[in-house]
Amino acid sequence: MSKINHKSTEKSNIQLDIIKEYFEMNPDVEISTKDAVDWVISTYRERTGKIFRDPDRGIRSLYQKGFLQKIAKGVYKYDPKYAINKRQEDFTSAQKNEILKRDGYKCVICGLGRENGAELHVDHIKPKDIGGLATIENGQTLCSQHNFLKKNLKQTETGKKMFIRLYELSKREENQELQAFCLEILQTFENFNINGHIEWER
Structure with a gap:
């Protein structure tokens, strides 16, 4: 079973790499999914002899990961600066654990922790949408209630x-x-x- 999973992951990585390659060759250009898909399918078949069955899903995946920007329905763009910043915006698991530990596994506003039944979140002090990066200093622990309040009312x-x-x-x-x-x-x-x-x- 593990061999099958490993092969599936490897295949998925190759497919995503080919999609990335296409967009990296065309930086800062608004590209329709159809144009990207045609090249990706052809290149994948050339290199592997196999059929890339759902490239649209791979493109959506790269958008969700922050590698691509969605300009309109079915239109995406690769902006190198945006992609780098997006990678910097999200906390890694290690960062989240360090922030939770530093804050004593309690909400910094109300002091509730998991022992009180609170669901804890690691939040950006300076929000991502105004340039806040994923650094330990810019992270804080909030319970779900205060995380919701902050997102809706601002800190x-x-x-x-x-x-x-x-x-x-x-x-x-x-x-x-x-x-x-x-x-x-x-x-x-x-x-x-x-x-x-x-x-x-x-």
Whole structure:
């Protein structure tokens, strides 16, 4: 069984390499799937004597891995700089393990861990869509709830709302020290004009 799996993986790698070769020969060009498929099928048959049955799937796979950009339905482009950056954006398993270990296997916002039934995620502090790279320093552990909040509200918004809630709680509990701490943090948001659309009362 392992020999069959090994051969299947090797065949898949050869097929993907041929697709990569085609796009690398045509950098920064928007290419229809049909044009790529014709060359890939022909080249694969030439080199192996076999039929490449589903090259479209291989192209989609390279898009999902970040090697290709999807321009429109059935149209892809290979941009060398984009491909390099995409490889830099995703955390490796080793990086994820190191970040989880550094953060004590707990969400850095709420402190919940797996022992509390929390599902943990390794998140980019500076998001990928604004150039955040997959470095240990740019990683943090979040529970699924706070990961969802961050993705939908952005990190600074989530942080400000968290301190507003904490401030309101400290007022109800008449905890002067915590109130002063929260006020200073919230004042910093105002000083730097961050998330001014989120209002709060002293």
